[in-house]
Amino acid sequence: METEPLQIRLAVRELVEFVLRRGSIDSRFSGFDRANEGSRIHRKLQKAAGDSYKAEVPFKAERKVDDVCYTLEGRADGVITEPDGHFTIDEIKTTGAPAELLTADFNPLHWAQAKCYGAFLCQRESLPGVDIQITYYQVDTDEIIRHRRTFSAEALEDFLTDTLRLYTPWAHMEAAWRATRNASLKALRFPFPAYRPGQYEMAGAVYRTIAGGGRLFCAAPTGIGKTVSTLFPALKALGEEKGERIFYLTAKTITRQAAEDALARLRVHSTSCGTPLRLKTITLTAKDKICPLEERVCTPEACPRADGYYDRINAALYSFLSQTDEFTRADIEAFALQKQLCPFELALDLTNWCDCIVCDYNYLFDPVVSLKRFFTEGGDFIFLIDEAHNLVDRARDMYSAQLLKSAVYGVKKALGKGHRKLTAALNKVNSEMIELRRRCEEADEHRLVIPEGLPELNKLLSRLSAACEDWLEEHRDGELHAEVLALYFEVHFYLRIAELYDTNYTTLLAAFGSEVCVRLLCLDAAPFLDASMALGRASILFSATLSPAEYFIQTLGGGPAAKAIRLQSPFSQERLCLAAAGISTKYTDRERTRESVCRLIGAAVSAHAGNYIVFLPSYKYMQDVSDEFAMMYPDVPLTVQENGMDEDAREAFLAQFSADRPGTLVGFCVLGGIFAEGIDLAGDRLIGSIIVGVGLPQIGVEQNALRDYYEDTMGMGFEYAYQYPGMNKVLQAAGRVIRTETDRGLVLLIDSRYRTGSYRRLFPPHWSHLRRIESAEQLSALLADFWAEPPSRHALPK
Secondary structure (H helix, E strand, O other): OOOOOEEEEEEHHHHHHHHOOOOOOOOOHHHOOOHHHHHHHHHHHHHHOOOOEEEEEEEEEEEEEOOEEEEEEEEEEEEEEOOOOOEEEEEEEEEOOOHHHOOOOOOHHHHHHHHHHHHHHHHHHOOOEEEEEEEEEEOOOOEEEEEEEEEEHHHHHHHHHHHHHHHHHHHHHHHHHHHHHHHHHHHOOOOOOOOOOOHHHHHHHHHHHHHHOEEEEEEOOOOOOHHHHHHHHHHHHHHOOOOOEEEEEEOOHHHHHHHHHHHHHHHHHHHHOOOOOOOOEEEOOOHHHHOOOOOOOOOOOOOOOOOOHHHHHHHHHHHHHHHOOEEOHHHHHHHHHHHOOOHHHHHHHHHOOOOEEEEEOHHHHOOOOOOHHHHOOOOOEEEEEOOHHHHHHHHHHHOOEEEEHHHHHHHHHHHOOOOHHHHHHHHHHHHHHHHHHHHHHOOHHHEEEEOOOOHHHHHHHHHHHHHHHHHHHHOOOOOOHHHHHHHHHHHHHHHHHHHHOOOOEEEEEEEEOOEEEEEEEEOOOHHHHHHHHOOOOEEEEEEOOOOOHHHHHHHOOOOOOOEEEEOOOOOOHHHEEEEEEOOOOOHHHHHHHHHHHHHHHHHHHHOOOOEEEEEEOOHHHHHHHHHHHHHHOOOOOEEEOOOOOOHHHHHHHHHOOOOOOOOOEEEEEEOOOOOOOOOOOOHHHOOEEEEEOOOOOOOOHHHHHHHHHHHHHHOOHHHHHHHHHHHHHHHHHHOOOOOOOOOOEEEEEEOHHHHOHHHHOOOOHHHOOOEEEOOHHHHHHHHHHHHHOOOOOOOOOO
């Protein structure tokens, strides 16, 4: 019986860049690619080309080579129809490379892509041949360089066939793998004996969203098991071809580890059930962390792993993919060492063949480091976005930029009086920033908000950018190369953000001493997040504290069609003593009420021996309260968070919270800081979370700019800039207690505002049993009853 030929769908660019790549990794300046400027320049050239030029011409063609049927898709930048009926395929490339390097043979891949389109056009129009034109646009000089060659239809078809034949072994590997993967995913079973309360509901909502496409915002309290509740239904959908691959996006290392642990559990459980899970997974590690060089220099001269990388990678890649399904950092580093390959680039190349990619938010959302191989045009991707409450601030930071006068002046001073063009550009920018500093010094607190932006500074920075590029090209091994390059990238990123500047932005100026800081502040990143999520079929945004839903849907670009679910906690309320004390902790009242706050803390930690953390809204207030508490309760052991703790110091701090530690330990930490979320102190490692204040961000120019923006656009300035972000910190800190169904503990809220309706409506459903207290004595009585009463035999709600 004759077998059906393999069916492979492939983008032309993906095909040629994979099978025809050659040479070395070389990040030197002449190879810098302005991908984000490309679209604008393409449109400019296409518009200027006249009526005979048809822009963005789509192609879709089918070819059978050997035993593989290919569906090939792509989009030519332009097709020119001459008056005599002759056709020309135009391929536009923007580059920072010097014009003298832009010869006809500058990059064979540019011709290869256009030649494929030429073959499609010849077949579609029954042409004997076409011209292929490569149009280079030099972004610094605006110089346009064109090269044109004539090809017969037969030559183009032969080239296409030969190129596809190089892909044949990869096509066979991909098809065989997909069949194996889908069979194992069909047999995949949930890795626990039963679903926890809320878990089945969450998994079902995730599956339906992926199957139908769209966006889901899920508030899933601690204990539901949100990682496996998203991964499991996503994998089942993937096995049914409802999605091409999964991206599990996280903000922190600890949540990446949770995803890896969940995948490992699924593998172990599947093996125990008789059908091992066959799924290729990878966790991406930042380049700075995985690069083996002491000083990262990505050139063939400086790094032997970069030298000839593209000549060697495909054979190595095929071997590695045949050896394992799980690509950990350690595995990648070991294989890269063995084959003398760059481990970072190897990891990126592996992603093309992986089913589930665990990585930081940056790889989807960041305008600089997003994975262009996937997210230039998008695909049938599934985005699982963990701890999505973190994405609001992260996204604003990604799309904001700032520049310091000292960065410009430092290079100016080091450069001296030589290098006239660069020196002149530096002088002009420096002078403009001095003028901006003068304007700041005339304003209150030496700060200004300029919604319209600074177009004159942008012009000067554009000229500085071009001057830096020329200097860097002429002084590749110059003494100041690193300093000028660093400034160049700062200026370049600033200008990229300036191109996005609209009503979602404002400009902040601040002067302090001789310094002036210019910051392009993104007030609303929702349009950018929306565009990024639109590159996939479905986005699942989840967190324990993703409420109020309308706030996160609005700020994270969910759009009007987004759905939201809010799940109940799986833990019984009787395991949590929840109390609120009506003491004012507003800034103006803190000194007056500090002793009362300490008495409440004392009552809380004296009722039952164990480990507690007190969260306060600032370092200064934390220090003031911890000092006062130490004087009032000298026998209670304390530990206080320090500013700027490194990884070792953080681990040492958390190690103090041991389950078998005798007596009581009280930690003092900053609300919203490194210990207020993302730490898992289960069981007796932490039995109490005491939260002082409502977590409002510090009042300042930036937060007030956010307040004004959301007041103008939604009439909810205070809520969006202050109240909701603050309450999110509170909920995260409260979630450090009761991590498992057998835990018991206390959450004490100290602030009179928790008694108001505007805050009570933000409480999660499982906080309905909150008790109001008026004094430390009342709290002591409440806790005496709580700790004396054994919990119900049923840990979970009925």
